[in-house]
Amino acid sequence: MRVHRLDRITPQVRLVELRDPDGRGLPPAEPGAHIDLHLPDGAVRSYSLCGDPADRQAYRIAVLNVPGGRGSGFVHGELALGADLTISPPRNNFHFDDAARYLFVAGGIGITPLLPMIRRAVNKGADWVLHYCVRSAAAAPFLDDLRALPHGHVDLHAADEGQRLAVDELMASTPVDVPIYCCGPQRLMEAVAAAARPDQDVRFEWFTPRPEPARQDFADNSFDVVCARSGITVTVPAGTSILDALYAAGVEIDSSCEQGVCGTCETTVLEGEPDHRDSVLSDAERAAGKTMMLCVSRARSTRLVLDV
Template structure:
């Protein structure tokens, strides 16, 4: 992939447009999707796509400059138009569903996965409201674009103006049939998660492991994993991830973040009960136990059979 254009859209946020160097079409991406950017030093960083999903010739990401950040340091310091980059195909753990009304909650650069969703809602004539939490209006990426979209409104909560979002009141006043989409700093998302009623459909894009509510933990004892397609059975010792145990046994598995936040290592569970420790699956998906993340999750049963 090649950097086609760079644009400084706020003092701290740089927009990157990526295209195929041969002008070819790119894999499709739905609103909420993200890509992994492979840095020259071997690190991998995930960034949400914030462009128009209908444009199959370009991907757009927006990167916040973070002191000491490896990804942001590279993007804001070394990246130039014409640079070639290695990226992953788009993946989507943050599904957007059409609905007559939708509520969006963004904090700072967390607006990036929500922007294509809001555009989709506006295009289809749905009612939408965005609560946009920022330090100042001048630091709010895409604010003018959002305010120009029809059928909805933007409520700006700028800290320098003393306007902070009352999360509890907002969630309490939102009907259960209105889907809620949230992305931003960890503190904001955990506040939304804590305020949500179990009947509400609240979806998050986590870019750091979620702080789990207190629950009875599974034993960290060893357990057995049977790889149905590979024909290999491995023992996963205490303190070792399923992913590492598979690698040690020569079983290949896709992975990226190894923190349970990107969804790359999601694998189908054929038998057994997983102990979910990821930040990707919903509570409903966890209860169903049909898939699990190999990098962080373990087993409540003595044996798991996986489709790998």
């Protein structure tokens, strides 16, 4: 992929537009999807696509300049117009479903996966409300674009003006038939998760591992993994991830973040009970136990059979 556009849209956010150098169409990307950016030093960083999902000619990402960040340091300090980059195909752990109306809650750069969702809602004629939490209006990416969209409105909560979001009140007043999509700093998402009622449909995009409750029922004991396609059985010792144990046995698995947030290593479970520790699967998906993230999750049973 080639950098076709490189703009500074706020003092600390750069917009990067990527296109195929030969002008070929790109794989489709649904709202909420992200791509992995392969950095020159070998690191891989995930960024949400913030462009129009209907545009098959370009992928757009917006990158916040984070002090000490490897990905942001490269994008803000080294990346040049016309540069060639290696990326992954789009993946989506943050699915956007049909509804008559929506509630979106964004914090800062967390607006990036929500912007294509809001555009899709507009195209469907659905009603929407965005609560946008930022340090200041000047630091809010895409604010003017959002305010220009029909069928909804933006409530800006700028910290420098003392306009903080009352999360508990918002969640208590949101009807059960309104899906809620949230992305932003971990503190904001934890507050939304804590205030959500059990009957509310709340979905998150976590870029750092979400907090897990203290575990007292299942320790990090060893267990066996049967690789159904590879035909081998691997013992996963305590303190070793399934991913690392399979690598050591010569079983190659695609992976990226190795923190349970990107979904790259999601694998089908054929038998056994996973001990889910990722930040990707919903509670319902965890309960179903049909897939698991091999980088962080373990086993509640003494044996797992995986489709690898």
